[in-house]
Structure formats: structure tokens, C-alpha cells
Amino acid sequence: MTERAPDGYLLDNRQPEAGDRFEALADLFDGSTFRHVDRLGIAAGGRCWEVGAGGPSVIRGLAERVGPDGYVLATDIDTSWMTAATAPQLEVLHHDIAADAPPPGAFDLVHARLVLVHVRDRERALRVMVDALRPGGWLLLEDADPALQPLACPDESGPRQQLANEIRRGFRRLLSERGADLSYGRRLPRLLRSAGLTDVRADAYFPLTSPAGTALERATVLQIREQLTAKGYATDTEIDTHLANIATGELDVTTAPMISAWGRKPGARPSQPDGFASGSVAAE
Known part of the structure; x- marks a missing residue:
């Protein structure tokens, strides 16, 4: 969940509001x-x-699911917020998905949330993740699509909502100027198929609306105020x-909207003890 910009981070993990985000x-x-x-059947x-x-929550959940006999690799270009998550089966490494070689080994699951929309060389990053899958392994990508729903307050019922939407438009301009693709999320299914994944x-x-959404808006605005x-x-x-x-x-x-797309690398499906249940997955 780190956003990279050519002239520095728009949402810098070193800022105190990053933890709130x-x-x-x-x-x-x-x-x-x-x-x-x-x-997708993640198991021990x-x-x-x-x-x-970015933060520790997803890697904690993955570590719980794979248990002590599994392995979770967590990578980012800034690993400072991941120190809160500790487990014997968890390894944290500095890694740039758009520039570095893939880590060794093959994975049952590769997951990225709010990553590719901000990466300039998305094609390379996607290829690295697909190459890191073992046959039968799953790639799960989740990215926002601000162009599908660009407003902070869809119910623009008064001046407060109009101001929120104007500031959100400024945020979107800042993202675009730093190379973010604001309509990337909707293309994920096609891109996964083009990468050779099935199912x-x-x-x-x-x-x-939710307290968490309010907290996210406050932290984000504080982080980008100067810009x-x-x-x-x-x-x-x-x-x-x-x-x-x-x-x-x-x-x-x-x-x-957060768009989640998943696909499987062709090949033999892993057996249950190796981490994934058999059978296809259908969207709810």
C-alpha cells in the first residue's frame, strides 16, 4: 500500500498520519x-x-492462516510499519516490485492491494508476480478505481459535501501527476487473462460511509495538505x-470502489497440505 512518485511519495510512510491511514x-x-x-483456500x-x-494487518492475517509450517514474505520499498507484525513464519524484505528481481521460491498466493495503480511499470510488476506463482497458485490483485466513482461525497447535498468533492478532485489531480492510473482497477480481469492466468x-x-472512512479522509488530507x-x-x-x-x-x-480480481496459474493444483484447496472459485 505504498504509493511511489517520481519526485517522492505523495503519501509518505514516514509521515505520522501514515499509521492512521x-x-x-x-x-x-x-x-x-x-x-x-x-x-481461494489458504491453509496451513x-x-x-x-x-x-505497507502496514501490518494483512501479513498478520496471512501468517495466522499458514501457521508455523507456512511462510509469508512481506515486501515494500518502505518496511518501517511492518515491524508491528512478528511471527516465525514471516519474513520482511525491502523490495521494489517495479524494479527488483522476484524473490526466490514459488508461492501459492501472491497478493497486492493498492499497489499497481501507483506503479509506473505496471506491466513488469504484474509479470514478476505471475512468474513468482507455482503452478496452480493464485494471484489476487486489489486496486481502487477512482475514475469509476470520483467523489468523496456522492450525496452532494450541500456546501460541506461540495467542498469535500472539490478537495477530492485535487487529490486525484495530484495522483495523476505522479503517474497513478485512476482507471486501472476495472482492467484487472483482462490483464490477468492476458498474463496467462485461468479461472x-x-x-x-x-x-x-463509516468511521474508518472518515478517519481515512482526515489522515489523507493531512498528508497531502502542502501539495x-x-x-x-x-x-x-x-x-x-x-x-x-x-x-x-x-x-x-x-x-x-476497490476492485478485487484473482486468477490461477495453469498447472497442477496444489494439494490441501501445500496451502490451497482444490476446486474452482466463483465470485459471490
């Missing part, structure tokens, strides 16, 4: 992520690679007003 993202999306992981003894892990399925999760004002996308007064509106707890702030 990771907690909010976990509250919002871990349930959906592990619904997919569990349906499995080998998993979490790409661009491809996808769905989307779209939380409309918003420097580009003229928002003034300090507008940002202060928006933060005050968020603090009331009455602003229904949402996220872009």
Missing part, C-alpha cells in the same frame, strides 16, 4: 480481502507473498473547514 484501510478493506483469500503450510504490504474472477467493494495548497487545488482555509466538517462525524465520506 493503514489502520483505516485495514478497517475498511481487510474483511473483503480475507473473504477472497479464504475462498501455504507460501504467500504480500507485495507492497479469472473479480468483484468490487464500495463502503459508502494541495502548493498546486492551488485548495486553500488552507478550505482545508481547515473540510477537516472541521469531518470532525462533526456527520459527513458521509466514501472511497473509490
Whole structure:
């Protein structure tokens, strides 16, 4: 979940608000992520690679599922927030999915959430992840698609909601300027098939309002405040007003749809003790 920019990070993991963002993202999306992981059949003894892990929540969940006889590799270009997750079966490595060679070994599951949408060389990154799968292994990619739903407040019922949407438009401009593909999520099923994967399925999760969504909006705005004002996308007064509106707890702030897509590498399916159950997977 690290976002990389050519001139530095837009959402820098070294900022104090990064921890708040990771907690909010976990509250919002871990349930959906592990619904997919569990349906793919992750079990004791499995080998998993979490790409661009960012925070500790997903790697903790994977480590619990594979147990002491399994293995979870967690990689990112900034591993500082992953130190909160510890387990004998967990290894944390510095790794750039867009530039570095794949790690050794083959994996039953490779997962990335909110990673590829921000990577400039997405084609190479996808190829590295596919190559890291063992025959029968699963690739699960999850990325937002802000172009499908670009608003912070879809119910634009008044000035507070209009201001939130204007600031969200500034955020989207900043992302685009740093190479993010704001319509990448919808292409994931086609890209997985083009990469040679089979049994491809996808769905989307779209939380409309929640305390976690409010917390994510606040942390994100605080992290990008200087960039918003420097580009003229928002003034300090507008940002202060928006933060005050968020603090009331009455602003229904949402996220872009999170699109999850998964596919299987052709070959023999792993047996249950190796980490995955047999049988195909269908979207709910």
C-alpha cells in the first residue's frame, strides 16, 4: 500500500498520519480481502507473498492462516510499519516490485492491494508476480478505481459535501501527476487473462460511509495538505473547514470502489497440505 512518485511519495510512510491511514484501510478493506483469500483456500503450510504490504494487518492475517509450517514474505520499498507484525513464519524484505528481481521460491498466493495503480511499470510488476506463482497458485490483485466513482461525497447535498468533492478532485489531480492510473482497477480481469492466468474472477467493494472512512479522509488530507495548497487545488482555509466538517462525524465520506480480481496459474493444483484447496472459485 505504498504509493511511489517520481519526485517522492505523495503519501509518505514516514509521515505520522501514515499509521492512521493503514489502520483505516485495514478497517475498511481487510474483511473483503480475507473473504477472497479464504475462498481461494489458504491453509496451513501455504507460501504467500504480500507485495507492497505497507502496514501490518494483512501479513498478520496471512501468517495466522499458514501457521508455523507456512511462510509469508512481506515486501515494500518502505518496511518501517511492518515491524508491528512478528511471527516465525514471516519474513520482511525491502523490495521494489517495479524494479527488483522476484524473490526466490514459488508461492501459492501472491497478493497486492493498492499497489499497481501507483506503479509506473505496471506491466513488469504484474509479470514478476505471475512468474513468482507455482503452478496452480493464485494471484489476487486489489486496486481502487477512482475514475469509476470520483467523489468523496456522492450525496452532494450541500456546501460541506461540495467542498469535500472539490478537495477530492485535487487529490486525484495530484495522483495523476505522479503517474497513478485512476482507471486501472476495472482492467484487472483482462490483464490477468492476458498474463496467462485461468479461472479469472473479480468483484468490487464500495463502503459508502463509516468511521474508518472518515478517519481515512482526515489522515489523507493531512498528508497531502502542502501539495494541495502548493498546486492551488485548495486553500488552507478550505482545508481547515473540510477537516472541521469531518470532525462533526456527520459527513458521509466514501472511497473509490476497490476492485478485487484473482486468477490461477495453469498447472497442477496444489494439494490441501501445500496451502490451497482444490476446486474452482466463483465470485459471490
